Amino acid sequence: MQQLFLTDPLSRLRPAKDSSVALMQAASDAGSQVWWAEPRRLQAVDGDVTVLAQPLELTPMHHDPQGWRVPDPWYGQGAVEQRSLTGFQVVWMRRDPPVDDAYVFAAGLLAQAERRGVRVVNRPASLLIWNEKLSALQFPRLMAPTIVSGDCAGLLAFIHQHRDVVLKPLEGRGGQGVVRASSAMAGLQALLELVTAQQRLPVLAQAFLPDVTAGDKRILLVNGEPVGAINRRPQQGEFRSNLAVGGTPEACGLSARDHAICRALAEPLRRAGLAFVGIDVIGPWLSEINVTSPTGLREVEWLGGVPAADLVMERV
Structure with a gap:
């Protein structure tokens, strides 16, 4: 072969x-x-x-x-x-x-x-359609409150409703460009104008999840089935847990809620031909679906003792 x-x-x-x-x-x-x-x-x-x-x-x-x-x-x-x-x-x-x-x-x-x-x-x-941020919108009941918009007025209303939010650029990766904002912060309108490129580009805003201080779980799926997971804990004073911005990987298992999320995604992923995927889960909520070049195999193998890459290759 x-x-x-x-x-x-x-x-x-x-x-x-x-x-x-x-x-x-x-x-x-x-x-x-x-x-x-x-x-x-x-x-x-x-x-x-x-x-x-x-x-x-x-x-x-x-x-x-x-x-x-x-x-x-x-x-x-x-x-x-x-x-x-x-x-x-x-x-x-x-x-x-x-x-x-x-x-x-x-x-x-x-x-x-x-x-x-x-x-x-x-x-x-599917690589072109399943944007890492937007594709999770197919499963709104699994997500924290979320809005995708380039309209500053709509984003402002969402932020005032939820008070503490995270703003994510739709083409970002590895935590790049992700910022936290609150309804009480000075310069909020200017920040929204900046992240939307003067209302020309939509961004994703999501209610801030305090559970992120305990980590952001990366679960690796092959043909819709989990093969391993790691928890990524943010640095002290940081809310982003991505390994690329200093998050610390930890061994972890899957909760009943994690398995429920995986089951809900399994058939849609298979239909879309997305054989190898990494999903991000914060507390009980689905955050992102990574399809372009999901990471985490090395950490799952090292920390979890799971031959994850071999399992991916065997199942694919």
Whole structure:
């Protein structure tokens, strides 16, 4: 079996933390030949989608109680080849957001490959439709009070109703651009004008959940079924728990409420062809559904002792 991974440049990947590297390692351990390319290397010739890719040979990695131990170098590269995507059993689209023009064009080419029988994880059309923030709106009963709007008056009314809220840009990731606001703060109107780009862009506002001080749970789902979870606890004095902004990962299990949320999402995710997803849960509430390049595999493997990447590969 041959599997292709489309990611950001290898120099940007952190093998001790990056789920894409965990998946590559799992594919290699399962006997697949791992190929890698950047999405910008895709092209279509007479309807056949090809890629300028190269095989990777991953150096064995392991973890101990302190974390992952990664050799340097952690991979070897083979010769670059122009390959048809029809020659790969699975193509993983793992480029990080933003979902910009380059991402949209790559997804369009992958959709053409899909029409020719190529298995793409996750489904290209769903990658474009299931925005990390907006897709959770399909399940309003699972969410805290939420509004998505670019209208400052509407946002102001929501903030005055709930008094303490979190504002999230729809294209943000890793906690970037997320701010907390209250109805009593000075300059609230100016802040809303700033985050909406003078009412040209919608933002998501959500009632602040005090439970976030105890952590934000990342649950990893494969074909709608959970394979592991970690809790991400924010730093002292910080409300954002994302690992990218200093959150601390902790081992955790799943509550009855967590399982109920997973069951509610399972069939819609399967129908959408979203095979590998990371959902965020704060207390009893669903916060986000991450479909582009969900993270957390390394932490689940290290802290939970669960071979999560191997389980993902086995089920996909």
